[in-house]
Amino acid sequence: MSSMGSGANRSGCLTSFVIASRDRSPEVVAVVTRLLRESACPIIVVDNGSRDDTVAALGVLAAGAPDRVTVIPLAENLGAVGRNVGVAAAVTPYVAFCDDDSWWAPDATTRAEEIFARHPTLALLAARTVVLPSGRVDELSDLLADSPLGQDPALPGPSILGFLACSSIVRRDAFEAVGGFIRILHFRGEEGLLALDLAAAGWDLCFSPDLVAYHQPSSVRPPxxxxxxxxxxxxxxxxxxxxxxxxxxxxxxxxxxxxxxxxxxxxxxxxxxxxxxxxxxxxxxxxxxxxxxxxxxxxx
Known part of the structure; x- marks a missing residue:
């Protein structure tokens, strides 16, 4: 495994973006370009053994913003575990996950940092996910907003046991303490086990409608x-x-x-x-x- 870019957090941001991608060069480049333009946070991209020009294209971005962009090429496709690699490379206390077809509202990380600072038992915040180009709210966001687990007055939102990785922000120490995502599941629905493991370790997970993430589903998808x-x-x-x-x-x-x-x-x-x-x-x-x-x- 090698990396390009320093990953140093010179901006003072407390959150890093972590993206795991494979074979979606134009889309991941567009997402990283947007994040560079709309935020000051470090960006860590883990490439899951792409067969296209993803690593080379991201290397151009990293060369132009060496204090912002880190690219970690993997020799194989680790699936969701690629995110663990990105989290391990982060030097910030919080990590906002993106996919190569999703990104965050410009104010999301600052809002999340304030919430985490007020709630030391909080491991994960799930954002309201807006699906583009329609602008509709993802169905899971509606379910999380009406969580049957209710809301503890001491917490910033409804308690949850599920989330979308591409619209979640985690406390890095809590994520790493429970082992992050596991290799057995690879991709699709890997969030459920992580939610259970965080809750089992005594951490709180909440939905926060004030945080917004955008998801424009890729056309390059399995059947x-x-x-x-x-x-x-x-x-x-x-x-x-x-x-x-x-x-x-x-x-x-x-x-x-x-x-x-x-x-x-x-x-x-x-x-x-x-x-x-x-x-x-x-x-x-x-x-x-x-x-x-x-x-x-x-x-x-």
Missing amino acids: DAAQRARSLRNDVLTTWLRRPSGECVRAAGRLARAAAHDEAHRRAMAEALRLLPSVWRGRRRLPRDVERSLALLADT
Whole structure:
């Protein structure tokens, strides 16, 4: 692994942007250019083994802004774990995740820093996600705003156990203490396990409608069927990693029923079964209070 750019935070910002990207050179360059123009925060881009000119194109940006842009090329595609590499390279106490098709409102990091400073038990803030070009609010944002977990008056927003990585800001120490994202899940729905692990470690996670992130979904995406199958696979793996045996059996049943109807889910089920040894080694049960929160979410 090598890097280009110093990554030094000379601006005084307390937040770094971390982007994991692969094979989307024009889009990630556009996002980094926008972040350079609209913020003063350091930007760390982790390239997950791109086969296009992503690294070279980002290298041009890094050469022009060596105190702002760090590019970390990886030899392989680590999926969401690429974000862990970016977080490890950050020198700021907070990290705002972007995807190569998402970015933040100019005032978001300053607002988030103020919220984190007032709430030392807060590990993660989920922003309101605006989907472009329509300008609609992402459905998950509406669900988080009306979280059945309610709002503790001592916290800055509704308590949550889910989020979109591309519109979340984390306390770096909390993220690293629980291990960040894990390799088993790779991509799609990897946020659920991280949310559970942060909550299990005693951290708070909140939705903050005052923070805004923008998402303009890339046209370079896997087929919808493959994405749905990967999402279900990762939901099942997350259950197997952390939930009681009864929930594990029910999750396996959902995947098996889906596998009976299409090839994408059959492949997903085969992948899940191959990962069972790794799941067993990484399995640990959640505290009772987190299980109670999950039961409340399931009942609504």
